[in-house]
Amino acid sequence: MVSMKLFDSERRVIDAAERLATLLGSDPNHSVAAAAMDTAGRIHEAVNVYHFTGGPCAELVVLGAAAAAGAGPLVTIAAAGDQGRGLIPPCGRCRQALLDLHPDVFVAVPTDAGPALRPIRKLLPDTYFFPDAAAHRIVRFNKRYYEAVATAQKTSTVRYDDPIAPGPATFLFEDDEAHRTLNGTVTSVEHHRLDRLTTAQARLDGGTTIDELKTGLQSHYPGLPSDAEVEIVTFTVEGGTPGLPRGSRKTI
Template structure:
């Protein structure tokens, strides 16, 4: 049972992996299923290839299947085991490959409270980064901001513990049924302490709204301390459309 705290699109990925896993069991060479969603909302599916020489895990096979379909960057990935084992977390090799090739993917993992989504970087802290991976980057937004971002009315966002690097990126609007995306460029990232953040630094037109803005950040990031460091990210939009 997938908790309601997940987006519908994230539930679909987990359910796709579990449904495929439920069909396995008669062949010991294929024991794990994986599913991954791309930015267009397509779900790609694959199974592992068990072999004593080190056959690939289902997560790696689904990366290849998605690439063969021209998927571009992946948004969410999940794996499930046969025999009713349910959702399973990726192994270390898969975590490293995901981090290098799809650094902004969210990975489904089992918890005591049910399935949860984790940024892949959280599953592999203090890791080595493959410098030649040349991965396409994703910046996520709430879907209610699409028109403001697309029109240029919104050109900045404030994030906590969500590393975003300057350069080209695909702007993804989470759980948008139309799977609308925008091509853009992150033009700058400035780090400030929340309790010292000014309206000008936060790119607010009305200085009087700063307290309300900070309260909204604390609502988005529960438990955010007043001395937390936040990133003010500025960006521009270059063109609409999904990456292929």
């Protein structure tokens, strides 16, 4: 599995969990620390509560702490063990709860090459989805697209292996020091084979060609098969400014 690049903001979450874990001492009832970041860049921290009746893991406690602080959807979460155990992955129950309540969160996990981030859905393939969770969705963008999205110059994006559902969502601009977000709505998601994609289907404009789009996608998704199924996602933004010149619009 290819590791995702860690942004500075994501490293802050891991550092917070590991730092809190070093303060736990030798109390067997509190042996794991967790930290989670919301879309405003706030980090919420908590520890587990061990009990023979099934006390909650640190990840579940931090979900409650974040909710109590009015955090909304969470962007990144990490957990670390006491006694120098470092970063630890979530258990199966926590993975299911995260998937249902925060389906777009990235989870920090340890690897031989160091900490890595995984989309929560990658930690639970072929899983059950709790239909009544009513989770708030997040759509991630590179921070360089903020102005184009905010002013409705960019109203579509091409994605691969990145499920996005129609409906309201928070548009998150990754590694943005100002933690700017936009409220918007995903209006449609169309599936097309990359090698059969047309200019109209890709919603290209401003002189961008299909070949340029494919080159950009290959750069963004290394190893992307030429016959991959990609998603063409269209969206609107609350308070967007339609009708501006669209020559700078990007689609990736």
